[in-house]
Amino acid sequence: MIKILTDSVASIPADAAREAGIDVITLYVNRDGRELAALADNVVVKIPTMVEGLAATKALSEEGIPVNMTLCFSVPQAIMAARAGARYISPFVGRFDDIAEDGISQLADVVAAVNNYDFGHDVEIIAASVRSANHVTQAALMGADIATVPFAALKKCVQHPLTDRGLDAFMKDWEKVQQA
Numbered sequence: 001m002i003k004i005l006t007d008s009v010a011s012i013p014a015d016a017a018r019e020a021g022i023d024v025i026t027l028y029v030n031r032d033g034r035e036l037a038a039l040a041d042n043v044v045v046k047i048p049t050m051v052e053g054l055a056a057t058k059a060l061s062e063e064g065i066p067v068n069m070t071l072c073f074s075v076p077q078a079i080m081a082a083r084a085g086a087r088y089i090s091p092f093v094g095r096f097d098d099i100a101e102d103g104i105s106q107l108a109d110v111v112a113a114v115n116n117y118d119f120g121h122d123v124e125i126i127a128a129s130v131r132s133a134n135h136v137t138q139a140a141l142m143g144a145d146i147a148t149v150p151f152a153a154l155k156k157c158v159q160h161p162l163t164d165r166g167l168d169a170f171m172k173d174w175e176k177v178q179q180a
Contacts, residue, residue, distance in 0.1 A: 037065040044068050044088060049077045054084045061085025061121070068126065073106070075113045082119045088146070089114065093139070094129035103129070104138045111142050133157045 033045045033056060045060060047053040048071045057067045061084065068088035069081035073096070081089045091110045096103030111125050124145035130136060133156040139147050149157070 033060040033065055033067075034063070046070050049073075049081055054080055057081065057084040057086050061087070070128065072110065075109050078110045078114055078125075079117070082114055082117070082123045085121065087122060088124050088126050090126040090128040090148075092129040093127055093135050094131040097131065104135065104142075107139060107144060108142045111144055115143065 033047075036045050037043050037060070044066045046068045047056055047060075049069045050071075053069060057069055060067050066087040067085065068090055069077075069084075069086040070090045072078050072081060072089050072091045078089050078091065089110070091107050093103035093107050096106050107125075107127055114123055114125060125143075127135065127139035127144040127147040130139065130147050130149045130153060132153055136147055136149055136153065136157050
């Protein structure tokens with residue numbers, strides 16, 4: 001899967017775009033969504049969770065174009081994204097932690113709420129802004145479908161002190177075998 005964040009409006013605040021007379025939905029759907037989706041069959045258009053994004057997601061999903069609604073921070077946002085036709089929804093875990101709130105709890109609420117409904121299409125939850133091995137573990141245990149994990153966190157997922165000790169013991173045992 002290739003995910004591409006639409007760029008024509010991503011840097012323009014929606015309010016400023018509206019004041020300037022820019023039709024944000026048209027930009028998302030026509031210019032970004034359709035053009036990006038035409039690049040390859042495995043392109044998923046990434047759209048922020050906002051009013052215009054929901055409308056664009058509805059239009060694109062009705063055309064069979066998969067959408068990842070990103071910057072999702074609440075259960076109502078996630079449900080609206082799924083109802084609009086989003087194939088993927090990305091709740092941000094680490095950004096809650098950044099403001100001293102429990103990102104894992106927020107993710108758990110989104111996973112539980114989305115799994116309560118049949119939206120008539122597949123909806124997968126992408127645990128985004130994952131920062132630690134614990135985030136990966138908790139996301140997996142609660143049933144998040146996918147996680148976007150930076151390489152530093154992936155390395156921490158592989159490392160474990162008991163693995164290191166076990167490897168050291170194996171190496172010492174091997175040395176004994178070679179000396180025998």
